[in-house]
Amino acid sequence: FSLQKRTHRNSSILPAVSRTTTRCEVIHYDAWSLLSGDNLTQEDSLNDPEQVQLMLDQMQVPTESPWWQWMKATPCPLIVIWSQSPRYICRVIVLPSGTSLTSPLREPEGTFIMTKLLMGVVSQEDLSGRRQQQTRQNELLSKESTTWTTPGGKDRMFHAMDMGTGVLFEVLLFPSSPSAPATLSTGDNMCLNSADWPIEQRLHFQSSSTKESKDEIIEQDEAQVGASSIHTEFQAALGGLQPQIDTIVRRVLEGRVLLRSNSSTTPMEARELVSLGLVPVRGLLLYGPPGCGKTALARELSRILRAREPKIVAAPELLDRWVGGSEKKVRALFQDAExxxxxxxxxxxxxxxxxxxxxxxxxxxxxxxxxEDSGESTRSSVVNQILTKLDGVQAIPNVLLIGMTNRKELLDEALLRPGRLEVQIEIPMPSREGRREILAIHFAALRKNHRLCPRLCAALDGTSYENQTFWRRTEKSTYDLASNRATGGFSGADLAGLVRCAASIGFAKARKDGTGVSGLFITLDDVQQALVEMRKSKA
Ligand SMILES: Nc1ncnc2c1ncn2[C@@H]1O[C@H](COP(=O)(O)OP(=O)(O)OP(=O)(O)O)[C@@H](O)[C@H]1O
Structure with missing residues (x-):
C-alpha cells in the first residue's frame, strides 16, 4: 500500500470516496485553512505543544462547509492528511457510525499526539502489551472533551459509536531525532490493511462547482437501474402491493392506452382497441383497512396514466342540503372531462x-x-347521476372513476356490476415483506444521503449486523424492523409515521448538538424509541 501523495489545494474540488468499500482510505487534501482559519497554518506554532493544544481547544467546526458535508457522507473510514512535514502531521480521522479503523495506528516512540473530537462519540483503545493478552483502556472522547494527549509508541484503535459519524482531528508532533519519519509510508506509523486495494482505482475527482457535482456521483448508482417500467414506477412509491399492482396494470393500464395529457398525437393503439370493440375499464374500486395506501395508489395510478391532475373528493362532501346543490357538485366533478x-x-x-x-x-x-327522508333522496339522486356518467346514456369515456372504501360490504351491488366499478381490488394490511418494502420506501432518501446508522440499515434489510468492538473481535446481532415483534399490525400510514417520528428524534438530537439538519442522523435506538411512541398512540 502506498499512500496517496496527491494534494488538492482547491477547496471546491472534493475527492469522491468509493461508496462500496468499508476499508479505511487515506487521502491528502489540503484544506487546512478551511478548518481553523489561519491560526494553524503557521508552522512555527506547531513546534509548541501548548500552543497547539490551545488552538485545538478553540477550534470551531465549520459544519456548513462542503468538505465537512463530504467527509460526513463517507461510507468507509477515512484518514484525511491536511498537512504534513518531517516535524508534524495534521490529519482528520472520519469514522462512519459504528465503524472502526481497519487496523491500529502506531506512531514512533516520543511522538506527542493531540486528539480533538470534532463530532460524534468515538472510543479509543490503547492496545498495549503482548497481542495475546492485550489490555485495553477505553477512553470515551465526547464532544465536551478538550484536546486529549497520548504518547506515541502504542497501537491505538478508534471506534465510532453507533451515534453518527465520528470525526477526530489529530496533530502529531514527532521527536526531533534522525529516526523520525520524513513522510508517511507503509508500516511507519499506521498500518492500513489495504495492500490489495489500489487507491487510484477508488479515487476520482470532481469539482463541486461544475455541473458534475458531488450529488451526481451519488445519482450514478441509480442511473444504472435503467429505464423505469410501469411496475418499477409503482414500486418506488408503494410497498407490499405487488399482486394488486399486477392486477391494476393488466386490467386498468394495459386495456387503457396511455394518453399523455400534453400529447397532440393520437396513439394508433387507441383507435385499434376501440375498433375491436374493447372499451377500457372506467371504474375501479379500492377497498381495505385505513392507511394501507388506497389514496396513494390512486394518485400514483393517475400519474402513471399521465392523466390530468386527479380530482379527489370525500363522498359526504357531495351531499348538499340545498335543493340542486348535490347535482351541481357532481356536474362540477365531471365538467372538465366533458x-x-x-x-x-x-x-x-x-x-x-x-x-x-x-x-x-x-x-x-x-x-x-x-x-323516504330528504337525505335518502339526495343520496340516490347523486348515485344515479354518477352511474349515468359511468355507463348510462351520458357516459363519459375519458374518465376513470376510482372509488375507495374501508367497508366494501356496505356498497350497493349496482355500483359493482361490470361497466361501473368493475375492477375491485383489496388493499390489505401489509405482510412482513410488505412492511420491509414500505419502510425501505420511506427511509430511502435518508438512506441515500447516509443519514442512517449501519445497524439501522441492517435492521431494515433484516440482515445481521457485525459490530467491531475492538480489533479482531466482532459482535453479531440481528434485529428485523419488519418482523411481527417490531412492527406487526402497522399499516403503511403507521410505518410512514414511524419514519417521521424517528426523524424528529434524530433532528432533536442534531439541534441539541447545534448542527441542525446537516447533523441529522438516525440510529436504531431512535427508531426503537419512535416505535414505543407509535405503539402508545395506537393503543
Ligand atoms: N403500501 C404503501 N407503501 C408506501 N406507503 C404507504 C403505503 N400505504 C400507506 N402508505 C403511506 O401512508 C400514507 C397514507 O396512506 P393512504 O392515505 O394512501 O391510505 P388509505 O388506504 O387511503 O387510508 P384511508 O382509508 O384512511 O383513506 C400514504 O401517503 C403513504 O405515505
Missing part, C-alpha cells in the same frame, strides 16, 4: 384521461333503503 371530450368532437382517444377519486364512497353508494 368539456375536453366536446373539444375533441366526442373522440375519447384524442382526449387526456380525467381521474376522479371518490373516497369513503360507501357514504353515498351504500345499499338502498326504502326510507
Amino acid at each position: 368539456a375536453e371530450l366536446a373539444a375533441c368532437s366526442g373522440d375519447a382517444t384524442n382526449s387526456a384521461l380525467h381521474v376522479i377519486v371518490i373516497d369513503e364512497i360507501d357514504a353515498v353508494f351504500r345499499k338502498r333503503t326504502s326510507s
